[in-house]
Structures are given as C-alpha cells and as structure tokens.
Amino acid sequence: MFQPILPLVPIKGLDPGRVALGERLFHDTRLSADSTVSCASCHNLKAGGVDGQRFSIGVGGAVGSINAPTVLNSAYNLAQFWDGRAATLEEQAVGPIHNPVEMGATMSQVIGRLEQDADLVARFGRLYTDGLTVANLLDAIATFERSLITVDSRFDRYLRGDQEALSELEVDGYRRFREFGCASCHQGMLVGGNMYQKFGVLGDYFAGRAITTSDLGRYNVTGREEDRHVFKVPSLRNVALTAPYFHDASAMTLEQAVTAMARYQLGRDLSVADTEAIVAFLHTLSGTVPPAKP
Ligand code: HEC
Ligand code: HEC
Structure with a gap:
C-alpha cells in the first residue's frame, strides 16, 4: 500500500x-x-x-x-x-x-x-x-x-511494520485521513511542512471577520495576489501537544481543528465517528527526542 x-x-x-x-x-x-x-x-x-x-x-x-x-x-x-x-x-x-x-x-x-x-x-x-x-x-x-527530531512515535512503529502499535480506531483514523484527502497536503516525514497551501481552498475561512496582517500569510512575503491566505502546511507531528491550532489560534481542540480543515480544505462535513477516528490517529504522531549521546 x-x-x-x-x-x-x-x-x-x-x-x-x-x-x-x-x-x-x-x-x-x-x-x-x-x-x-x-x-x-x-x-x-x-x-x-x-x-x-x-x-x-x-x-x-x-x-x-x-x-x-x-x-x-x-x-x-x-x-x-x-x-x-x-x-x-x-x-x-x-x-x-x-x-x-x-x-x-x-x-x-x-x-x-x-x-x-x-x-x-x-x-x-x-x-x-x-x-x-x-x-x-x-x-x-x-x-x-x-537534534530535536521526535523519533519512535507509535505511528512510526506502525509504519515500520509493528501492527500492534496502533488500535483499530487509530488505523481507521489513518485510513480516513488518506481517503478524505488530508494526506494530499499533510504528507511526508513531517505529515506537513513540505508545501504551501491556501487556508480556505473550498470555503472562505476568513469571511465576515476583520483580516489581520498575519492572516495574509505568504502574501506578506511575495506580494502576489495568489498568495493571499496561503500558509506553510504545518507539520502534524506531536500535534496532540500543541493546542491551540491554526496561525490565528482559532481552534482550541483537535476536534475543532479537524472539523474546520474538512470544511474549508475539503468541502466536507465530517461525522462524529470520522472526527473521533482522525483525532485518535493524530494522537499517535507524538514522539520523543532521544537523549543526546555524549
Ligand atoms: C515571544 C515568543 C517567542 C520567542 C521568545 C521565540 N519564538 Fe520562535 N516563534 C514564535 C512565534 C509566534 C513564531 C511564529 C511566527 C511566524 O510564523 O510569523 C515562531 C516561530 C519559530 C520557528 C519556526 C517554526 C515553523 O514551523 O515555522 C522556529 C524554528 C523558532 N520559532 C525558533 C525560535 C528560536 C531559536 C528562538 C530563540 C532565538 C525563538 N524561536 C524565540 C514565538 C517565539
Ligand atoms: C489543501 C491542503 C490541506 C488539506 C487538504 C488539509 N489541510 Fe490541514 N492544514 C493546511 C494548512 C494550510 C494549515 C494551516 C492553516 C492556518 O493555520 O492558517 C493546516 C492546519 C491543520 C491543523 C492545525 C495544525 C496546527 O499546528 O495548528 C490540523 C490539525 C490539520 N491541518 C489537520 C488536517 C486534517 C485532519 C485534514 C483532513 C480532514 C486536513 N488538515 C486537510 C492544509 C491542508
């Protein structure tokens, strides 16, 4: 696969x-x-x-x-x-x-x-x-x-062939993460971090509110109209530990972040079961920095 x-x-x-x-x-x-x-x-x-x-x-x-x-x-x-x-x-x-x-x-x-x-x-x-x-x-x-690379997350153990490393719900969450298209942006070693994308591909996330300079994203760097609201796709490694979410910290929980992503990036409303499974999967991405060798 x-x-x-x-x-x-x-x-x-x-x-x-x-x-x-x-x-x-x-x-x-x-x-x-x-x-x-x-x-x-x-x-x-x-x-x-x-x-x-x-x-x-x-x-x-x-x-x-x-x-x-x-x-x-x-x-x-x-x-x-x-x-x-x-x-x-x-x-x-x-x-x-x-x-x-x-x-x-x-x-x-x-x-x-x-x-x-x-x-x-x-x-x-x-x-x-x-x-x-x-x-x-x-x-x-x-x-x-x-040196701050968080190796050996449960998900990485699963990728390396340890089928026991994840629960059924977590594996199911990973399947939905791929099937719904989250992985088209959040991918590679960092589960993100390797491309820029607009926040609001299939819906206007910024509608009806005051836009701050920070909301302009990559437009601030390039000045190009097509870079308005474009951000680096963040890594989802250790994401269970890094609330609140988004550049504007508008999502307090992973559930809220996942719901907003599905709506604005994929034009899709998730069921409670979808969200629960994806959030369970995201929790498996936490790893630890190995102690420095003398
Ligand atoms: C007062 C809080 C604060 C301090 C102090 C601070 N940072 Fe940050 N750091 C931030 C914020 C906020 C951002 C995001 C800024 C942005 O993207 O415009 C950031 C972004 C970063 C990033 C980019 C990560 C990414 O995914 O893009 C790195 C790396 C980083 N900081 C390292 C450092 C280092 C090294 C220092 C000390 C020299 C430092 N920071 C001091 C708040 C801080
Ligand atoms: C079209 C590309 C794209 C797709 C598809 C996508 N994302 Fe994102 N994701 C982004 C971008 C860009 C951001 C940063 C948004 C911001 O804060 O401005 C982000 C942010 C996030 C965050 C917050 C991370 C943080 O540290 O603040 C989570 C969690 C997340 N995405 C999960 C998902 C999930 C789950 C899906 C599928 C339901 C998904 N994403 C689909 C591009 C995408």
Missing part, C-alpha cells in the same frame, strides 16, 4: 559540542532585551515545543499576533515561519531576537553581553575557529534545533 507518510529519522553528523552549546543558548534569557525571555519561553521543549498560548508573550509583556509553532522537527520544514519567510533555521533565529514583541534585542547587544561571560567565550573558542560571532551563535542554536 502507498504510504504518504514516512517515519521520522534523526539528522546524522551533528557536532555534539555545538548541539550542547545551542541547547544552552536556547534557554538563555540574555538573548532578549531585558534578559527575561529565552527561546524556550515560547518553545517549551517539555510541552511539545510550544507555549500553549493563543499568542506568545514577549519582553515587557508584549503580545504577538500569530500562534507559536513548535520547534520540534522544524529542521525538516521546507522553510521556517507560517509564511515561510526564513529559508533556514539560522536565518529564522535572527527573527525572534530582533522582534520587538518577542525578544526585542539587537545582535550587537546580545554579543556584547555574552562576551562578558568568560566560560561561554571559551566554549565558543573550542568549537569554532573564529569563536563567539553572530554566525556561530546562530549556527549553535540551529544545530541544537536539528
């Missing part, structure tokens, strides 16, 4: 020293203007890599305008952010540091502060020939993020 979804595989060949340094920096509040916010403030790695908020709270209590996606498995996205405006994880990481409603700092401010930390400077010196620089700071964070 053709499988639109592939098991997640770890990224090989990462420098363990840089992964560990990146982990340290990911949790370092000195990357924000007033030293109160770290990457982990909005991407809690113990809670699905998100903050569980509708919109994230940054420095000085500033509230953002778009839901925080997970950093888990983000290395496999075709690009970063809902609108794909950053091509790489390195490029992405500059965004939150500069963003006034996230960390609100400048790179020279951050580097200046980290330069006061002799241990950290020495650590950069051991791992990079040119030591502590902006490029190396971003490299370390991105390298750490590349």
Whole structure:
C-alpha cells in the first residue's frame, strides 16, 4: 500500500559540542532585551515545543499576533515561519531576537553581553575557529534545533511494520485521513511542512471577520495576489501537544481543528465517528527526542 507518510529519522553528523552549546543558548534569557525571555519561553521543549498560548508573550509583556509553532522537527520544514519567510533555521533565529514583541534585542547587544561571560567565550573558542560571532551563535542554536527530531512515535512503529502499535480506531483514523484527502497536503516525514497551501481552498475561512496582517500569510512575503491566505502546511507531528491550532489560534481542540480543515480544505462535513477516528490517529504522531549521546 502507498504510504504518504514516512517515519521520522534523526539528522546524522551533528557536532555534539555545538548541539550542547545551542541547547544552552536556547534557554538563555540574555538573548532578549531585558534578559527575561529565552527561546524556550515560547518553545517549551517539555510541552511539545510550544507555549500553549493563543499568542506568545514577549519582553515587557508584549503580545504577538500569530500562534507559536513548535520547534520540534522544524529542521525538516521546507522553510521556517507560517509564511515561510526564513529559508533556514539560522536565518529564522535572527527573527525572534530582533522582534520587538518577542525578544526585542539587537545582535550587537546580545554579543556584547555574552562576551562578558568568560566560560561561554571559551566554549565558543573550542568549537569554532573564529569563536563567539553572530554566525556561530546562530549556527549553535540551529544545530541544537536539528537534534530535536521526535523519533519512535507509535505511528512510526506502525509504519515500520509493528501492527500492534496502533488500535483499530487509530488505523481507521489513518485510513480516513488518506481517503478524505488530508494526506494530499499533510504528507511526508513531517505529515506537513513540505508545501504551501491556501487556508480556505473550498470555503472562505476568513469571511465576515476583520483580516489581520498575519492572516495574509505568504502574501506578506511575495506580494502576489495568489498568495493571499496561503500558509506553510504545518507539520502534524506531536500535534496532540500543541493546542491551540491554526496561525490565528482559532481552534482550541483537535476536534475543532479537524472539523474546520474538512470544511474549508475539503468541502466536507465530517461525522462524529470520522472526527473521533482522525483525532485518535493524530494522537499517535507524538514522539520523543532521544537523549543526546555524549
Ligand atoms: C515571544 C515568543 C517567542 C520567542 C521568545 C521565540 N519564538 Fe520562535 N516563534 C514564535 C512565534 C509566534 C513564531 C511564529 C511566527 C511566524 O510564523 O510569523 C515562531 C516561530 C519559530 C520557528 C519556526 C517554526 C515553523 O514551523 O515555522 C522556529 C524554528 C523558532 N520559532 C525558533 C525560535 C528560536 C531559536 C528562538 C530563540 C532565538 C525563538 N524561536 C524565540 C514565538 C517565539
Ligand atoms: C489543501 C491542503 C490541506 C488539506 C487538504 C488539509 N489541510 Fe490541514 N492544514 C493546511 C494548512 C494550510 C494549515 C494551516 C492553516 C492556518 O493555520 O492558517 C493546516 C492546519 C491543520 C491543523 C492545525 C495544525 C496546527 O499546528 O495548528 C490540523 C490539525 C490539520 N491541518 C489537520 C488536517 C486534517 C485532519 C485534514 C483532513 C480532514 C486536513 N488538515 C486537510 C492544509 C491542508
């Protein structure tokens, strides 16, 4: 049988020293203007890599305008952010540091502060020939993020041939997920993350409400009319852990998200049994990041 979804595989060949340094920096509040916010403030790695908020709270209590996606498995996205405006994880990481409603700092401010930390400077010196620089700071964070692959979900065990890994209901949910056409957009290793699509293919999701800049999606990047309301199809890996859903956090539960997807992307109203089975399947996509090898 053709499988639109592939098991997640770890990224090989990462420098363990840089992964560990990146982990340290990911949790370092000195990357924000007033030293109160770290990457982990909005991407809690113990809670699905998100903050569980509708919109994230940054420095000085500033509230953002778009839901925080997970950093888990983000290395496999075709690009970063809902609108794909950053091509790489390195490029992405500059965004939150500069963003006034996230960390609100400048790179020279951050580097200046980290330069006061002799241990950290020495650590950069051991791992990079040119030591502590902006490029190396971003490299370390991105390298750490590349280690955050949630392997061994129950669904991946099923894909690898373990028929016992899923219940009958979950297998049935996967069948409906394929048959209804969810997998035409949510596919590949990430069950998403490999294409852009309009939100509202078969119905106007945005009808009758005020449109925010965030709602414009990829239009903000390309300025092309056909990219209005086009977003990166999000990965559904670990989706049971990352409520609320959608770029605008309009769905509080997976049931609501699945119902809206069927209606606006597939022009279909699901039965209660359909929704229940698909949601059960989505729960099998949660995996764990294996502990770093020394
Ligand atoms: C104040 C909350 C906040 C902080 C702090 C923050 N982020 Fe984010 N992060 C977000 C939000 C919100 C988005 C989505 C923004 C968008 O798409 O326009 C995001 C998006 C991302 C993405 C893209 C994921 C995807 O699927 O497209 C990555 C990767 C990421 N952040 C990593 C980081 C790193 C690394 C740091 C620290 C340098 C960081 N974030 C700090 C809230 C935050
Ligand atoms: C035409 C492409 C397409 C189809 C078909 C599709 N989706 Fe989506 N899906 C998207 C896009 C695009 C988004 C992001 C929408 C947004 O937030 O702006 C999304 C978001 C989601 C989310 C929320 C993820 C998150 O982290 O916020 C879930 C859950 C989801 N889809 C499940 C499904 C299910 C289940 C089906 C089938 C019933 C389905 N999708 C069909 C494109 C699609």
